[in-house]
Amino acid sequence: MRAVELIERKRDGGRLSADELAFLVRGYTAGEVPDYQMAAFCMAVVWRGMDARETADLTAAMVATGERLDLRRFGRVVDKHSTGGVGDKTTLVVAPLVAACGLPVAKMSGRGLGFSGGTLDKLESISGYRVDLTTREFVAQLERIGIVLTGQTADLAPADGLIYALRDTTGTVPSIPLIASSIMSKKIAAGAHAVVLDVKVGRGAFMKDLATARALARAMVAIGQAHGLAVTCELTDMDQPLGRAVGNALEVAEAIATLRGEGPADLITLTRLAGAEMLLRGRAARDRRAAERRIDRALSDGSGLAKLRELVAAQGGDVRMVDDPALLPKAPHVETLRAARTAHVASIAADEVGIASVRLGAGREKKGDPVDHRTGIVLHAKVGDRVERGAPFAEVHHAGRPGDAAAIEMIRAAFRWRATKTAPRRLVLGRIAS
Numbered sequence: 001m002r003a004v005e006l007i008e009r010k011r012d013g014g015r016l017s018a019d020e021l022a023f024l025v026r027g028y029t030a031g032e033v034p035d036y037q038m039a040a041f042c043m044a045v046v047w048r049g050m051d052a053r054e055t056a057d058l059t060a061a062m063v064a065t066g067e068r069l070d071l072r073r074f075g076r077v078v079d080k081h082s083t084g085g086v087g088d089k090t091t092l093v094v095a096p097l098v099a100a101c102g103l104p105v106a107k108m109s110g111r112g113l114g115f116s117g118g119t120l121d122k123l124e125s126i127s128g129y130r131v132d133l134t135t136r137e138f139v140a141q142l143e144r145i146g147i148v149l150t151g152q153t154a155d156l157a158p159a160d161g162l163i164y165a166l167r168d169t170t171g172t173v174p175s176i177p178l179i180a181s182s183i184m185s186k187k188i189a190a191g192a193h194a195v196v197l198d199v200k201v202g203r204g205a206f207m208k209d210l211a212t213a214r215a216l217a218r219a220m221v222a223i224g225q226a227h228g229l230a231v232t233c234e235l236t237d238m239d240q241p242l243g244r245a246v247g248n249a250l251e252v253a254e255a256i257a258t259l260r261g262e263g264p265a266d267l268i269t270l271t272r273l274a275g276a277e278m279l280l281r282g283r284a285a286r287d288r289r290a291a292e293r294r295i296d297r298a299l300s301d302g303s304g305l306a307k308l309r310e311l312v313a314a315q316g317g318d319v320r321m322v323d324d325p326a327l328l329p330k331a332p333h334v335e336t337l338r339a340a341r342t343a344h345v346a347s348i349a350a351d352e353v354g355i356a357s358v359r360l361g362a363g364r365e366k367k368g369d370p371v372d373h374r375t376g377i378v379l380h381a382k383v384g385d386r387v388e389r390g391a392p393f394a395e396v397h398h399a400g401r402p403g404d405a406a407a408i409e410m411i412r413a414a415f416r417w418r419a420t421k422t423a424p425r426r427l428v429l430g431r432i433a434s
């Protein structure tokens, strides 16, 4: 087999067999297929696509480059994943709630990517919190406390890490088969039996429109079916940021407030949606109403918050920050943005807010950059809200760096105003499930 022939076939719209895809993926991971050939192949896939069988085979080939965890002795283990957005701290709330309901949650999360935040960066706002557990520690902790939130170990789907880094620098990220196989290879390798995927749609997401998001959801459900993994995709709005906080420590504080019953309405809605679906997929609840009741109970009786505390302690984090979020890292400066006249918020460009948060240091301009856990934005108004002249609509937490003034102006400009009332945005846009 020769890599160039496989690239040419895909370039011309042909299909590749499971063996041929395994040859390319295995060869690339072993350093036998060079970057330029893999990049050319990815670009051919961007243009020509892949059918469901090829996408499932590509996923299998990526899983086969590393170990696959066997978590069967824990009963049904459920994972949750978001395709990425701005202000999306749902995992920090949902995972402890579901674990508090008795269903094991084993989750490997990622770092921020572009303007979208990452759970690992958020968790590292809690001093001491370790995101580099070994496979042995991962399994032992799941056994002990029923919840793990860590980074992907190097042994799981290593091909994905390599191919993703190549795609990031060759303009080959936006491809449904490549995104679907990338996400699902990690889920399959991590050993979950079911996964609830939040497919974000809108300006602050990879998928800008509902039709593309639906196609991605269908591709991931099909991969799950081919690999014996139950998959639910919830399609949810990411045109404005989720909740009120954007930025690592600010989002951890909002997640803790939510577990104390003081969260913003949109975050609570998504938490109940994903949490109930995880309980159903994990066969830990009879029906949706029973599942929602259990999530509500874990929210109101404090058991979700207690589980987060247990998780933080188990992974070496400072639990005093969970007990008193005022101890989380704090930016030295807070600039309050006030409305120039009384008006309603017509839209908040999530991508602009995300880019501004990166400029404030909360995300990375390039791979490997450090993040400033203290900085970010707190929205005082969301789409549909009326703001009186002179009242605050946002707060910018910054470190006083030279570029901060431009980032603050970007946040101001991300808000669009209207004299008349605008309807709040619809949050849940659809559902595709196996």
Ligand code: URA
Pocket (backbone or CB within 6 Å): 083, 084, 164, 173, 178, 179, 180, 182, 183
């Ligand atoms: N997230 C992933 O894990 N992979 C992609 O390709 C895109 C988003």
